[in-house]
Amino acid sequence: MAERALENIDLDKQWRQWGDNARNASIPSRRTEAVNNLRKSCKSPSAGAKNSALFETQASNRDEAVHNGRPLSLGGTDLFLYHRVFHDFQLKLRRPLQSANLTLDDFKAATVFIERSTRFYPTKTDRHYDIGPPLEAFLGENALTELGRYSATVSHSPDGSQTAVCGLYKPLDPGYRTMLKLISEVRNGIGLGDCCPTEQAEKAYQLTCIDSTLDDLRHCSCMPAFILAIAGPHVSVSGAIFVNGVAISQRITPFTSLVPPLASLSTTPGFEANEMGFVTAGTQHVAEIALLLKSLRECLDGLGTYYRDMRRPTRPDELSPAPCFPSYEANDGVTLHRDGQAGPPASSRPLPDARAKNERTVKLRYLSRIPERRMSFVAEANGGGETGTRCVVKFVHRSGKEAHEFMYERGVAARLMHCQREASVGDLFVVITEYIDETKDAKASQDGITKLRDALEGLHEAQFVFGDLRRVNMLVDSTGQPRLIDFDWSGPDGQMRYPHDLNTTDVAWPEGARPWGS
Incomplete structure (x- = not known):
C-alpha cells in the first residue's frame, strides 16, 4: 500500500492539516425527525415503489429511502447485526434435508405450489388466487391473502401479510396487532x-414501521420482518429492520426458479450418494423448495414468539435497539494487558480450573451508536476481568489483528479486548477495543507523534502496513499520545489492496493510493 513509503509521509504536517474538526464532527440522532418527515411525505407502496418515484427518493439525503443497496450508497448496515432470526433462517436453509423433518404433506404442498407457479395466468389476480392455498399450507393463514391495512394515514393492501401480537401492548391497544412479521407481493x-x-x-x-400506534415498539426494537417476493415461477426471501428512522432491507435468497432443473444441468447426487434416496432431479427440487418454505415458516413462528414476549426496557440509559451480540468469552487469545508494553497477553495465561465458564463471560451493555461509523457502538463490559470497562464494539468484514496487537504493544493503539469472526452476526468480525476518551481540544504531543512514527517504522520493518493512516482513525489520549483505532485495512505488506470504491474525491490520500492499488 502507498503508506509503505514512510519517507513520503510527514506525520507532523498531516496532523496539522487534518485538524480536530475531522474527528469531532458528529451526526445527531434523527430518529423522531425522520419518522415525522416520512409520515408527511409517504405514498402508497404501489406508488412509492414505481421506478419514477424511486429515482427521486432513493438517495442518502431522502428520508423515504429504503437502505437496500440501490444505489450502492444506500447500503452498509447489516440486518444480521440486530436480530438472530435472519441468521437462523440461513442455518435452516443449509441443514441437511434429513434433519428438516419434512413430512409427506410438505412434499405434496410443495409439489402443488411448484406446479401452479410454473403455469401462465392471464392476470396477476388469477396467479395470486391459485398459488395461495399451497403456499399458506406452509406459511400459515394470510401469507398470501390480500387484507386492507392502514398505516401512517395511508391505506394499502399487500398481496399477503401476517401480523404479530406484541407484548408491549394490551389486547385493546391499537398497536397490539399492528406489526407485520411477513409481507408478500406477487407479480x-x-x-x-x-x-x-x-x-x-x-x-x-x-x-407499517412509522405508524403512530407502534411508537413504543419502534423505540425498543429493530422491528424485524420477512419479505416474500413472487414473480411468476420465481420466489425470493428478504429480511427487513427499522433502525434510527431508516428502513433497511437485504435479500437473503436470490430469486429462486421454481422450474425443476434439467437432468443434464442438475447437481443432484446419484441414488447411492443422495441422502434422501431421491432418484430424479425434479424430486430433489421439490424437497429443496419444501425446505425453503418450511424454514421460513419456522422463523416466522420465531418472530411471533419474539414479539409476543417483548417487554419494555428496564434501563433507560441502554441503547435500544442494540446489536444482537450480547457477550463474548474473555479467554480468546487477544491482548488484554493494559500498560501498552510488550509482554504475553493476559488471556494466554491459563485460568484456574475452579473458574466456571460463566466467569469468563464478558457481558456487553450497549450505550450508544457512533454516528459516523454505521456499524460501531459504545458499550460497557462487565465480567471476565472487566468491571464497567467502556469499550467500542465494531462489526467489520475483516480486521488486521496481528498489526493491531503489534501497535498496542508499542503504546500507539487502543487495547484489543476481542477480535473474532462471529457467524451469528452475518459472519462479520467483532472487534472490541477499550474506549479512548478524546477531549474536544485534544492535541498530540511532539513526543507522541515521534512515538507513533517509530512504531509505524517498526510495523513496516515487520512487513506489515496499517493501510488507512488518517486523522479520523486516530484518537489522542490524556497524555497527548495518538493511538490508532481502525485496523480494518491492516495486514501483510504486498498482500493488501485498497478497496474498489476508495473515496478519492473527498479524502486526501498518500501519493500512490488508488482503487485496487496495493
Whole structure:
C-alpha cells in the first residue's frame, strides 16, 4: 500500500492539516425527525415503489429511502447485526434435508405450489388466487391473502401479510396487532407490473414501521420482518429492520426458479450418494423448495414468539435497539494487558480450573451508536476481568489483528479486548477495543507523534502496513499520545489492496493510493 513509503509521509504536517474538526464532527440522532418527515411525505407502496418515484427518493439525503443497496450508497448496515432470526433462517436453509423433518404433506404442498407457479395466468389476480392455498399450507393463514391495512394515514393492501401480537401492548391497544412479521407481493412474471414485488413490499414495511400506534415498539426494537417476493415461477426471501428512522432491507435468497432443473444441468447426487434416496432431479427440487418454505415458516413462528414476549426496557440509559451480540468469552487469545508494553497477553495465561465458564463471560451493555461509523457502538463490559470497562464494539468484514496487537504493544493503539469472526452476526468480525476518551481540544504531543512514527517504522520493518493512516482513525489520549483505532485495512505488506470504491474525491490520500492499488 502507498503508506509503505514512510519517507513520503510527514506525520507532523498531516496532523496539522487534518485538524480536530475531522474527528469531532458528529451526526445527531434523527430518529423522531425522520419518522415525522416520512409520515408527511409517504405514498402508497404501489406508488412509492414505481421506478419514477424511486429515482427521486432513493438517495442518502431522502428520508423515504429504503437502505437496500440501490444505489450502492444506500447500503452498509447489516440486518444480521440486530436480530438472530435472519441468521437462523440461513442455518435452516443449509441443514441437511434429513434433519428438516419434512413430512409427506410438505412434499405434496410443495409439489402443488411448484406446479401452479410454473403455469401462465392471464392476470396477476388469477396467479395470486391459485398459488395461495399451497403456499399458506406452509406459511400459515394470510401469507398470501390480500387484507386492507392502514398505516401512517395511508391505506394499502399487500398481496399477503401476517401480523404479530406484541407484548408491549394490551389486547385493546391499537398497536397490539399492528406489526407485520411477513409481507408478500406477487407479480405475474419478472419485469411485469408497475414495480418490483420486493421494492413494493419494502415500502409497505416502511409504512407499517412509522405508524403512530407502534411508537413504543419502534423505540425498543429493530422491528424485524420477512419479505416474500413472487414473480411468476420465481420466489425470493428478504429480511427487513427499522433502525434510527431508516428502513433497511437485504435479500437473503436470490430469486429462486421454481422450474425443476434439467437432468443434464442438475447437481443432484446419484441414488447411492443422495441422502434422501431421491432418484430424479425434479424430486430433489421439490424437497429443496419444501425446505425453503418450511424454514421460513419456522422463523416466522420465531418472530411471533419474539414479539409476543417483548417487554419494555428496564434501563433507560441502554441503547435500544442494540446489536444482537450480547457477550463474548474473555479467554480468546487477544491482548488484554493494559500498560501498552510488550509482554504475553493476559488471556494466554491459563485460568484456574475452579473458574466456571460463566466467569469468563464478558457481558456487553450497549450505550450508544457512533454516528459516523454505521456499524460501531459504545458499550460497557462487565465480567471476565472487566468491571464497567467502556469499550467500542465494531462489526467489520475483516480486521488486521496481528498489526493491531503489534501497535498496542508499542503504546500507539487502543487495547484489543476481542477480535473474532462471529457467524451469528452475518459472519462479520467483532472487534472490541477499550474506549479512548478524546477531549474536544485534544492535541498530540511532539513526543507522541515521534512515538507513533517509530512504531509505524517498526510495523513496516515487520512487513506489515496499517493501510488507512488518517486523522479520523486516530484518537489522542490524556497524555497527548495518538493511538490508532481502525485496523480494518491492516495486514501483510504486498498482500493488501485498497478497496474498489476508495473515496478519492473527498479524502486526501498518500501519493500512490488508488482503487485496487496495493
